[in-house]
Amino acid sequence: MIASLRGICRFLNLNQCVVDVNGVGYLVAITPNTSVSLSEGAEVEFLTSMIVREDAMQLFGFLTEEERSTFELLRSVSGVGPKSALAVLSGLSVNQIAESVASQNDSTFRAISGIGPKTAKLICISLAGKIGVTSTNEGEKTTIRSTDVVLEALIGLGWTNKLAEVSVKRVLNDAPDLSDAGLLKAALADLGKGKSVGA
Numbered sequence: 408m409i410a411s412l413r414g415i416c417r418f419l420n421l422n423q424c425v426v427d428v429n430g431v432g433y434l435v436a437i438t439p440n441t442s443v444s445l446s447e448g449a450e451v452e453f454l455t456s457m458i459v460r461e462d463a464m465q466l467f468g469f470l471t472e473e474e475r476s477t478f479e480l481l482r483s484v485s486g487v488g489p490k491s492a493l494a495v496l497s498g499l500s501v502n503q504i505a506e507s508v509a510s511q512n513d514s515t516f517r518a519i520s521g522i523g524p525k526t527a528k529l530i531c532i533s534l535a536g537k538i539g540v541t542s543t544n545e546g547e548k549t550t551i552r553s554t555d556v557v558l559e560a561l562i563g564l565g566w567t568n569k570l571a572e573v574s575v576k577r578v579l580n581d582a583p584d585l586s587d588a589g590l591l592k593a594a595l596a597d598l599g600k601g602k603s604v605g606a
Contacts, residue, residue: 454472478496480538486536516530
């Protein structure tokens with residue numbers, strides 16, 4: 408699994424970059440926003456997501472962990488493949504994606520080419536509780552965090568996926584800065600009190 412690449416940008420257009428790493432050229436799919444920050448002949452470093460299929464291997468490159476995490480979350484939605492996930496990130500910032508999910512505003516995703524009404528709705532529903540909106544001392548700022556590890560732990564302990572997601576979302580609304588360990592402990596306490604029954 409290729410998790411990152413650092414080398415010289417040998418070729419660049421709006422959607423692709425060839426990274427020369429010690430004489431080996433890696434073709435990396437990128438967003439237009441990423442492309443405009445790069446230049447041919449300069450050093451570049453990507454965090455990557457590698458997609459392996461029977462007929463192809465593809466690399467998708469991102470400049471920040473936040474972008475890569477959002478890409479992976481989008482891919483977890485039924486009907487959203489890697490190309491569609493990259494299209495969403497090409498048309499929307501990470502903040503806009505998080506805000507749209509938080510407000511369940513699927514019209515934002517319907518505006519992306521290749522994303523139909525059903526898929527747009529699924530993105531909002533599937534990512535609810537997995538994308539947190541927090542505030543900082545610098546003002547309101549939207550951040551993305553993956554709660555997959557915590558959800559898997561709760562499900563492994565016998566809670567249903569729905570109850571786990573509802574509890575995690577509720578805890579994050581009250582304490583968005585919790586670590587995964589803290590979130591798991593708080594969610595277990597929440598579930599133990601029976602707050603999620605019937606949610």
